[in-house]
Amino acid sequence: MFVELAAPAALTGAGRTVTAVSQPVAARPALARRLLAAAPPYLYLLPAVACLVLWTYKPLVEAVQLSFYDWNLLPTSPMTYVGFHKYAEVFTQPGLRRATLNTVYYILGLLPFSVALPTVIALVTRRLGGRSRNVYRAIVFLPMLVAPVAAAAVWNWLLDPTGLSNQALGWFGVAPHNWLRTEGTALPAILAITAWSMCGFATLVVSAGLTGISADYGEAAAIDGATGWQILRWVTLPLLRSTLLFLVLMTVLLSGQWTFPLLDSLTQGGPGDSSSNVYYLLWELGFRNFDAGLASAAGIVFFLVFGLIAAALVALADRFSFHDN
Structure with missing residues (x-):
């Protein structure tokens, strides 16, 4: 110009x-x-x-x-427009209530292993020397590196009625138990395996959050006469709050995905849908019942629900988080 x-x-x-x-x-x-x-x-x-x-x-x-069509996934089969019929059908599924409750149980059961325990481990290992600290953190993180299907195969052998866990219980006079095929223990078993696998990842995230907190705050508080517990309570944890809220958000959104490979490999959602969750229900609707429209409608419903929960948690994190500038 x-x-x-x-x-x-x-x-x-x-x-x-x-x-x-x-x-x-x-x-x-x-x-x-x-x-x-x-x-x-x-x-x-x-x-x-x-x-x-x-x-x-x-x-x-x-x-x-x-989600607006009725289709059985076959390329030679025509897709029939049904409007919002599939969305109404989602709420009449017999396994929806049980899968939703199990998903809530998984989320609540994993929170101690994704927030509380990793925080304790990260705080304890932070006091160690450089090399020993890295060794302990590597040991804790190691289960996260194991492929879910490989971990499922090992745990299936350990929890088998003739496996190592029942042999150890037999030393104390306890009868063998089929942990993965009993309705009362299938969900806790999947929960325990998932917690064992993802605790190392959460510990690594908390350790990274602690690294970002300047040591000057604790030293200043100590000069003012604060005890170690007071420094932890009023300095470290408030500055770590954004990291902990991030882990809560990750647990709420991803607990169903973390448990899905174990469900598919170990229990197939059973016995009697006792260990299923909403993600496994979607898989069953789409690839076991061959109802692509119903599975898509259910997926959109769950997407909206989890989206609202994520938005609320993000707003909560923005309000209550402390940032070290």
Whole structure:
């Protein structure tokens, strides 16, 4: 873009007037040059955004579309439009109530192992020396590195009526028990295995949060006469609150996904749906009953419910979190 600057007329020689020729002057860089200069950050984000659109938003849109149709997943079978009938059918499923209650049990049962126990472990290991601290944290984190199906195979052997756990109980005169095939113990067994697996991840997150807290606060409080418990109660934990709320959010949203591989490998949601959850119910509706429309409608309903819960927890985290600036 150019701006023309005209010079005033000047008299020369024998009274002749000569007017200066207007010269174009560049006022600012061309639009293409500005766009080119601003492009690199967006080019770095492009692969992540493309994956997000391809693997998250596109399936979500397709699930919304599919929830209005009756289809059995066969390419040769026609899709029949049924409107909101599948959404009404979701709430009449016989296993919905049990799966929802089990999901709540999983969330509440995992919270001590994703928030309380990792906080204690991180605080205790922080007092250790550099090398021993890293060794202990690696030992705690190690179960997270084991593939869920491989861990399920090992735990299936341990909890078998003839497995190591029942052999150990036999030393104390306790009769063998089928932990994964009994209605009263299947859910606690899945819960315990999941807690064993993800406790190390939560400990690593809490340790990272503690690393971000400056030691100057504790030293200043100690100079003022605060005890170790008072420093923990009034300095460390308030500054760690955002990390703990993040772990609560992760547990609420992901507990169903963490337990799904174990359910599919060990109990198949049984016996009698006693260990199922909403994610396994979705899998059964879609890939065992071959009702893609009903599974999609249920998925959208659960997506909205968990979205509202996530929004409430995020608002809670923004209100009660402390940030070390």
